[in-house]
Amino acid sequence: MAVSRRAAVTGLVALGLGLPAIRSLALPTSRPWLPRPVELASGEILAASRARLPFTAPESRGYGYNQTSPGPLIRVRRGEEFRIRIANHLNEETTFHWHGLICPTEADGQPQNPVLPGESAEVAFPILQRAGLSWYHPHPHGATAKQAWHGLGGFFVIEDEEEKALGLPSGEDEWFLFLRDIQLDALGRIFFPDDAGGSEGTLPLINGVVNPRAHAANRQLRLRILNGANARVFRLSADAPLTLIGNDGGLLETPVPVDQIQMGPAERIDVILDLRKIAPGTVVGLRDDSFAAPLLEITVREGAPDHWQLPKRLSTITPLVHHGSEPDRVFTFQGDSTINDKPFEPTRIDFAIPFGKVERWRFQSAQGAPHPIHIHGAHFQVIQRSGRGRNQVEPWERGWKDTVLKWAPEQVDILVRFDTYEGRYLLHCHKLEHEDGGMMLNFVVGKDPEAALEKARIEALYGPICTTRQG
Ligand SMILES: [Cu+2]
Incomplete structure (x- = not known):
């Protein structure tokens, strides 16, 4: 008896469930085509709703933005105002959180500012940061993992003049890949395991389909990859040369050839896949260590000659400077649900950071790792990884980051400077079940940190304070 792959991976056969379900679940003999994310039109509303998703049984529903998962790609230019309903x-x-975007507290989509069922709202803030690949996703406290697992997430791309001047592969040669994983039940419906230690799927998804295929010209491809999974760490490699050019916070200073890239949830990479020396007709796989079949199969075909040369220098990263080797703050991520022994409380603000000051933060943990640690309100620079483990800053961790992956007994030190907005922001684990479990805290940024902390603590309990300007 032929057993469909999906039936095998969901354990259907082992459970001895009925044959009709197996037949209806049989995967197509060929891989589905890789979808390109649609772009959000100017003035279009971004709506979260239940949605029909291509990888589930036809009558089943996941979640989507504007009925798609991933949602529409948002593209903005540095210096513009981003405005959306x-x-x-x-x-x-x-909530609608703009992950990687530096924006005011009220626009940040934090758990304390939910959008209730049936409600809509206007969001607007200026794009002050450099080009790079960010994304958007839900952030309601206690339900982020479930909503993301069911399909809520989308790309957010910032462009600028510096990046444009490099003439990087674009159009047909620029691909956006939203990686995640999923589990289906015996009837082909989304099954959310809600594992406190992190939910992992049995099926890999790229742009909302399982194990897709695509065609590409024998040129240089720019792959912009997001790990949008709840908890899975991807270890990516390819059957053609890969050169890393950017990550969460935009371009690196210089390109770095890499064999394998380890991506924790929420991390992004920007890579050039060089297909120039691949014979037309060859199938090139994009692979992950955990899955036997390639995540993506690319059939190479003859294309127009590619004369573009990857520049030796991509950008300039000004290092943050901090005097002293001791951290200003140490954060211990414990088990599945606490930072420094405390689970998240929406109304508790843990500390205040002076606006514009460079601080050195240390992340450590004994168990529950890997922890992909994310900061709202600023980008940071990873300066050291120590303790047992990798003992190095990886090539994809150079430059500017908003999320860094930490395995247990590693210690990771970062430098961070909050110099765009004052206000309340979050530090949390981006393994979404850890985040929902309470591995998250609030802090404030202020020019007068003590006053900011006092104000934020009162506001967290009683709502915004109305102030009148003196003098
Ligand atoms: Cu964690």
């Missing part, structure tokens, strides 16, 4: 058509509260 968001709407919640779900039966539960959600």
Whole structure:
């Protein structure tokens, strides 16, 4: 008896469930085509709702933005104002968090500012940061993992003149890949295991389909990859040369050839896949260590000659400077649900950071790792990884980051400077079940840190304070 792959991986056969379900679940003999994310049109509303997703049984529903998962790609230019109307058509509260975007507290989509079912709202803030690949996703406290698992997430691309001047592969030669994983039940419906230690799937998804295929010209391809999984760490490699050019915070200073890249949840990479020496007709795989079949199969075909040369220098990263080797703050990520022994409380603000000051932070943990650690409100620079483990800053961790992956007994030190907005921001684990479990805290940034902390603590309990300017 032929057993479909999906039936095998969901354990259907082992459970001895009925044959009709198996037949209806049989995967197509060939891989589905890789979808390109649609772009959000100017003035279009971004709405979260239930949605029909291509990898589930036809009658089953996941979640999507504007009925798609990943949602529409948002593209903006540095210096513009980003303005959008968001709407919640779900039966539960959600938020719209612009991950990697430096924006004011009220626009940041934090758990304390939910969009209730049936509500809509206007979001606007200026794009002050350099080009790079960010993304958007829900951030409601206690339900982020479930909503992301069901399909909520999308790309957010910033462009600028510096990047444009490099003439990087674009159009047909620039691909956006939203990686994640999923589990289906015996009937082909989304099954959310809600594992406190992190939910992992049995099926890999790229742009919302399982194990896709694509065609590419024998040129240099720019792959812009996001790990949008709840908890899975991807270890990516390819059957053609890969050169890393950027990450969460935009371009690196110089390109770095790499064999394998380890990506924790929420991390992004920008890589050049060089297909120039691949014979037309060859199938090139993009692979992950955990899955036997390639995540993506690319059939190479003859294309127009590619004369573009990858520049030796891509950008300039000004290192943050901090005097002294001791951390200003140490954060211990414990088990599945605490930072420094405390689970998240929406109304508790843990500390205040002086606006514009460079601080050295240390992340450590004994168990529960890997922890992909994310900061809102600023980008940071990874300066050291020590303790047992890798003992090095990886090539994809150079430059500017907003999320860094930490395995247990590693210690990771970063330098960070909050110099764009004052306000309340979050530090949390981006393994979404850890985040929902409470591995998250609030802090404030202020020019007068003590006053900012006092104000934020009162506001967290009683709502915004109305102030009148003196003098
Ligand atoms: Cu964690």
